[in-house]
Amino acid sequence: MSAVASGSQGSREAQSLAASVKALTSMLEEPTKSTICASQLHATCVSIQNAIHSSPTVAAQVKLAKSWPQLLRAGIKFLTRKQSPTRFSAMVENLSRCRCNLDQPGIKELHSPTSLDSSLNNSELTQFTNIIHLRFSVHTVIDCIQLALYGQTKHKFRSEKSTTKPNEDQPWPQDPEDLLPFGPEDSVDGIELWAEGPGGYYMYKLATSLALYYHPFSRAMVRPPDYAFAMVRASKHLTGVMDFYDEDPSCAESQDLFEWPITVIFDYFQLLVNHDKFYAMMKATGNTISPVLARLSAILAALPAKDWITDTRVGIEVLSSFANNDLAGMRKRTAPIANTIRDPVYDAFAEMAMVRKGGCANTTCPNTSGTVYARLCSQCNVMRFCGEHCQKEAWKNPLFPHKVLCSKIAKLKEQLGKKAWAQLWTEDMTTAKFLAQPKRPMDTKNVEAIGRILTDIKAFKMALSDDIPWSSRT
Ligand SMILES: [Zn+2]
Ligand SMILES: [Zn+2]
Ligand SMILES: [Zn+2]
Missing domain, CATH: 1.20.1050 (Glutathione S-transferase Yfyf (Class Pi); Chain A, domain 2)
Incomplete structure (x- = not known):
């Protein structure tokens, strides 16, 4: 595993990381029956966070998170399960508890992490501290899920299944049910339970990841x-x-x-x-x-x-x-x-990155199910269409003919060269990082035009998809 150093210390770390992932997963699988102490849970999550943050690149972090499909599966259920507020608080209460015998060797140390106020003694390891610990675990699970979904193309669920692996070891998410086992609507209710109170803002990180990846969730999330x-x-x-x-x-x-x-x-x-x-x-x-x-x-x-x-x-x-x-x-x-x-060049590249991750780029696409996997246009390599019908329609669209945009992007692609172009869409590349590299040969006016067209398409789609007349929005 790339994140772990070699040698005996490395293998010890790998072992303890595996144990941490296992401990967290089993808590997530049966939160109401879990007997893990909140402080131990915290220590477990610290070791997972350390492993993630010592990974040298985002791609390595993504790879690491994806290597824990059981944790991701149990984690998404844990965070999206709709239940009554009473049951939810009972579960939180159970998970914020310490049942340890602090007189046992090695146990007390676990309960006094350096980050804690040193004035706290054993009996003052309060409910409050333990709730903070639980929140940290929730944040850790969200970080793992966010990484696993990071840079994924919208709706592109895994198609290759390994025949040698049991179901729970298959990469997550396999399909919409694997992504959101309780369905988009109930999942929003489940997430909302966690969104209350201190640290609850982190649920919006989860919501952002899910909405970027899966359109039906995005739709369910915004409720009149x-x-x-x-x-x-x-x-x-x-x-x-x-x-x-x-x-x-x-x-x-x-x-x-x-x-x-x-x-x-x-x-x-x-x-x-x-x-x-x-x-x-x-x-x-x-x-x-x-x-x-x-x-x-x-x-x-x-x-x-x-x-x-x-x-x-x-x-x-x-x-x-x-x-x-x-x-x-x-x-x-x-x-x-x-x-x-x-600057406009930055905006153009940022827009292209957004569009490339998104769904069908046809402004009159009839497909509203959102579960479509859109294919990349082979010429511009940025816009996606759910099929030949949409590609044809977009090509001759009276307002934004893809014909025009496509050739502009193709020109840019040509100027940048194959290598730089491919690099643009990798997990480790951000727009800022790409543009900060030594000067790239490109026609700036052309890039700005691309940005303008993409922004206009975005505004147009926004106007179309609401029941507000276009004229009142400008
Ligand atoms: Zn304890
Ligand atoms: Zn379409
Ligand atoms: Zn194209």
Whole structure:
């Protein structure tokens, strides 16, 4: 295994990693019967997190996470199981307990990780600490699931099954039922149980991964008329972060308490912007979300500039424009912030990466089931179509003929060369990293044109898929 060093220490680590994965998996499989102590669970997850973070590349991390299909299968069930709030709290209570005899050798050490407040003694290993431990386990499971789905093409479930492996060892996910065993609707309810309270923001990381990969989940996640999970609870997490900031502004330095909750929620919001109910949702929840956004905007504007802060401020302006129904003013307000980090070439590459991972690119695609595996256009190698019908229709589309875009992208592909082009779509490559490499030969005007067309198609699709007339949206 690439993540583990060789030698005797390496094999000991590998053994303890395997044991950790096994322990976590068995808790996830039977959470109500589990007798593992919360502190032990925490130690188990620390060893899994260490293994992930010591992997040298994202591709290696993905490979490692994918090598634990049983954990992923049990994990998704654990996190998406719909149950009554009473049963849920009983399960959480069971998992936040310590039943250890602290007098036994080696056991006490396990209960005093250095990260804990040293003033806590045995009897003060409180429920609270144990709940934090449980949350850490939940975050670890989500990290594994997110990695396993990372960079996967939408709806591309595995087709090759190994005949020598039993079912539970087959790569995850095999099919929609393997991805979401309780179905999209109930899974949203299950996820929402975990989304409440401190650390609950992490469920939006899970939701983002699932929605990017599987369209039916994305659809189930956004629920009129109150949009409780999709918008209201997400914005409550932002309010929680800001309340904390008001009490102690130094928390802005903390990734854990400040940066991560905000970026997870905004990554999720960014995904929502492409949702076909986005406009309707912003109209319905505008009054709730507007003050939250305004408050966050003021806090972030006063902090030293960082890329993630700038990104978030752009996101706030976009959302506010929708929430306040002021789309005309949007570009004017986002441009001065965005210009400090963005350029049209960057946007074009980022858009291409998004489109390439997405489903059918035909704007009039009749397929709404979302369970289609779309094929890549062999010429541009970016746009996908669910079949010949869609490819033909898109080719001659009166507004956005694929014929035009296809030749522009093909030209870029040619200029960059085979090697660089292939590199663009690998798991380890981000747009920023690609563009930071030594100058690539490309026609910048052509790239900007690609970006403009892709952005227009996105806006058009968004307008089409809602019941809002196109004219009122510009
Ligand atoms: Zn214990
Ligand atoms: Zn199609
Ligand atoms: Zn093409």
